[in-house]
Amino acid sequence: MSQVKEFNDYREKMNDKILSADNLVLKRLFNLDTNTYQEGALPVKTKELLGLVASMVLRCDDCIKYHLGKCYECGVSKEEIFETFAVANIVGGTIVIPHTRRAVEYWEELESQV
Amino acid sequence: MSQVKEFNDYREKMNDKILSADNLVLKRLFNLDTNTYQEGALPVKTKELLGLVASMVLRCDDCIKYHLGKCYECGVSKEEIFETFAVANIVGGTIVIPHTRRAVEYWEELESQV
Amino acid sequence: MSQVKEFNDYREKMNDKILSADNLVLKRLFNLDTNTYQEGALPVKTKELLGLVASMVLRCDDCIKYHLGKCYECGVSKEEIFETFAVANIVGGTIVIPHTRRAVEYWEELESQV
Amino acid sequence: MSQVKEFNDYREKMNDKILSADNLVLKRLFNLDTNTYQEGALPVKTKELLGLVASMVLRCDDCIKYHLGKCYECGVSKEEIFETFAVANIVGGTIVIPHTRRAVEYWEELESQV
């Protein structure tokens, strides 16, 4: 199975379990998370790039995958993605490189999907 | 093999190797780690919840698994676990969500063990 | 001016400015933050200790001060506070010690208030 | 003295000392840092917002001040700044709030400069 599908399936399955536990704080946080990236003074595309760079410097592979998927949907170009990777690696240091490797692999999968 | 057994077996095997290397500082730190969670002014259960939330905001899946196991042994309820997850996700942000997904999966395995 | 008053005054003044900027996500997050520490399956006192230990391992002096203040209001004893410091220093390492020094100073101020 | 001037003066003075120490790696890194935020596939403004959000989730007040200054020069609006704060606080959690308070104070100083 492709990494993209595997990531999305697991994410959806477990998010459902978290939400079904009926913890009000977690439910509202999930909601708020969705609102955060909606069109506002800044366009969705910029917000997704902000989410991506934040995920990279905090070094969370799953969050990186999620925002890469969203960036791909928004039509972010490969060159723009790599400039975002550059900011993340300069601010966050070489410790971000291994996550960049996996991000590049995931981005390639997104590009190779029909 | 279940995640719980796999985690515990690897943890025990590698801890033995670390201890057998005879580095005094590491041996004492392991010892101290055990002492930290013993009954004191705060009950063991509270201390394990403290260890869990600290592991979540620092985003260490193995540490989360370890403390989930201990919390389960202490009789922590699912509702209490989710309130601890809520604190971790609010303090630490959505970057903690992927770790929460894996924590929920591990907790379910703990609950399904005979 | 005491550290406690200085901290609370600046916090309140700037929180008001943040809220008055009318960013919906930030307003809701502030709201959610308050809800997180309310009585639930876990008592308020335990939740404040969770907030404290999370703030310590993430090494945020202001967050530590905030939760120390709340812990003090909840009647947490000095011995319980130090056991929480111990968990934070063991999980987070000696990098937490400088924050523990400042936490001890702030706790003393809380105790010395009339 | 205003925070803005104080920050810029100290930054310039100490950067000069670092560069004068003639460590090739540090000199090149400083150079690279400048290149990172130059116009490319992404506009300077977007890159400065990326630098800002990365600095916020990594919780570095000085880096936040630096990028706020650059954002101000680029004509970023207050509403855009607060949407960037919102992303940082959602991804990074309430631990980012104290840095947001100081960021709001610094932004006000930038706005109040003649």
Added chain:
Amino acid sequence: MSQVKEFNDYREKMNDKILSADNLVLKRLFNLDTNTYQEGALPVKTKELLGLVASMVLRCDDCIKYHLGKCYECGVSKEEIFETFAVANIVGGTIVIPHTRRAVEYWEELESQV
């Protein structure tokens, strides 16, 4: 396939992809990374130990593997490696232990290679 070969192969394959994307900042950072660990006032061996301890406290398994490989090539002894692990675990806390377990396993593979 051994962990060592698997790690090196993936690292090389993906680094090639990153470099071929022709992002100037990333290319220069990779270059600078190599320069950082070259013989200078400090010997290569000390610099690799510095890279190792930094990778451990920042808890990046891939970076740890990379520097373990380099340390092994430099003739670092097992005792020296464990003293470096001790510094990392004391400074960074027990959150570093799971990474130490995996580091010990990788070091054993390095030692068992013909």
Added chain:
Amino acid sequence: MSQVKEFNDYREKMNDKILSADNLVLKRLFNLDTNTYQEGALPVKTKELLGLVASMVLRCDDCIKYHLGKCYECGVSKEEIFETFAVANIVGGTIVIPHTRRAVEYWEELESQV
């Protein structure tokens, strides 16, 4: 008062308070911390450089000051210090630069003491 004296005085005063609270875990951790940097397979000087780089990438100004003081006592040269700064800034990224500025200032004070 010089930064060096101010740092050492506050550190000593508050460490005494922490130790007098009689929390066994904290007392032993402080002890262990001292043991970690003692002569072993690695010389004290190397261990202090390890402590310094770890403190820099974790971005703790007080820990940086402490290890700079120890490095100075061990006769570490300015060139060696800057090579350690270089490793920290490359691994940890430009987010380490503000801490490097303050480290350079502190190192100058150490050098200017009679």
